[in-house]
Amino acid sequence: MAAPVLTSLYKTAFVTGASRGLGRAFAEMLLAEGVRVWGTARDARRLDQWDQRAGFTAVVLDLRDGALAETVFARAAEQAGGFDLVINNAGYGIFADALESSADVWHGQIEDMLQTPLRIGRLALRGMAMRGRGCLVNVSSLAVEFPIPYMSGYNVAKAGLSAWSESMAYELAGTDVAVIDLRPGDFRTDFNRAAERAERGVNRSRMQAVWLRLEATLDASPLPERAAADLRRALLRRHRGVLRTGSFFQARLAPLLVRFAPGSWRFASQRKYFGLK
Numbered sequence: 706m707a708a709p710v711l712t713s714l715y716k717t718a719f720v721t722g723a724s725r726g727l728g729r730a731f732a733e734m735l736l737a738e739g740v741r742v743w744g745t746a747r748d749a750r751r752l753d754q755w756d757q758r759a760g761f762t763a764v765v766l767d768l769r770d771g772a773l774a775e776t777v778f779a780r781a782a783e784q785a786g787g788f789d790l791v792i793n794n795a796g797y798g799i800f801a802d803a804l805e806s807s808a809d810v811w812h813g814q815i816e817d818m819l820q821t822p823l824r825i826g827r828l829a830l831r832g833m834a835m836r837g838r839g840c841l842v843n844v845s846s847l848a849v850e851f852p853i854p855y856m857s858g859y860n861v862a863k864a865g866l867s868a869w870s871e872s873m874a875y876e877l878a879g880t881d882v883a884v885i886d887l888r889p890g891d892f893r894t895d896f897n898r899a900a901e902r903a904e905r906g907v908n909r910s911r912m913q914a915v916w917l918r919l920e921a922t923l924d925a926s927p928l929p930e931r932a933a934a935d936l937r938r939a940l941l942r943r944h945r946g947v948l949r950t951g952s953f954f955q956a957r958l959a960p961l962l963v964r965f966a967p968g969s970w971r972f973a974s975q976r977k978y979f980g981l982k
């Protein structure tokens with residue numbers, strides 16, 4: 706029997722944050738399978754790499770303007786004749802002390818990383834529900850289970866996104882519309898380089914130690930192509946719900962330990978891991 710191909714299930718896809726990192730790997734994987742991809746970045750020039758690529762349409766989208774993001778998405782969906790697959794991937798981190806930095810910093814991050822993906826996700830699911838099929842992939846994080854110190858806004862946004870994915874799974878149960886709550890561990894991308902950092906205040910040296918740990922982990926982590934291959938397999942078997950991807954330890958062992966070990970163990974091991982005395 707011939708192996709199933711993605712285009713038998715998904716002919717069109719919308720991928721946010723396709724200019725680099727995980728989003729780029731997802732878009733590459735889909736194009737290689739013959740799926741038509743609408744990929745986004747904040748600046749069209751960052752999508753020059755896709756210029757002339759058959760099947761790719763560049764879209765300018767900034768998470769910071771949620772209402773405009775909805776309009777941009779709706780326009781692209783109309784052009785595509787509806788999306789079979791939407792990957793809510795774009796995102797960034799803010800590394801700062803929760804108590805020392807302005808509340809606006811955190812509100813902004815939650816707005817960009819939670820509210821806007823929810824706006825796009827809702828529109829995507831409405832379109833899929835009308836057509837009776839499709840899949841929404843919300844790119845969350847292992848940070849839902851292992852929150853990263855000094856990235857509280859990020860942790861909150863990802864936890865909210867995962868909670869929304871699960872809520873939608875209940876509301877869409879029994880239909881052919883699926884939601885995948887994708888939780889990557891660390892992947893070698895520009896994520897740390899692009900993060901907004903504010904290491905100051907009384908906790909400066911603690912923050913520096915945590916940052917060094919984050920840098921070291923990311924440098925030693927798998928390439929985004931692995932996440933794309935895991936996602937491809939999950940899409941082909943029409944997976945729904947949580948999907949973990951990453952190193953063996955982060956994607957398999959750590960979540961298992963979380964499930965069976967007491968919360969105090971997780972807290973103590975996280976503290977030790979980040980050198981937080």
Ligand SMILES: NC(=O)c1ccc[n+]([C@@H]2O[C@H](COP(=O)([O-])OP(=O)(O)OC[C@H]3O[C@@H](n4cnc5c(N)ncnc54)[C@H](OP(=O)(O)O)[C@@H]3O)[C@@H](O)[C@H]2O)c1
Nearest residue numbers: 722724726727746747767768795796846891892894895896
């Ligand atoms: N790398 C990891 O270890 C890791 C682990 C868990 C989860 N994740 C999640 O995976 C997703 C992709 O991250 P990545 O590692 O691939 O990071 P990355 O290499 O920094 O890529 C981020 C992508 O998001 C876009 N983006 C950033 N801020 C945006 C904004 N305000 N509005 C619109 N687009 C924006 C960027 O596009 P521009 O060209 O416009 O900058 C870029 O395409 C994120 O949601 C991240 O939280 C990553």
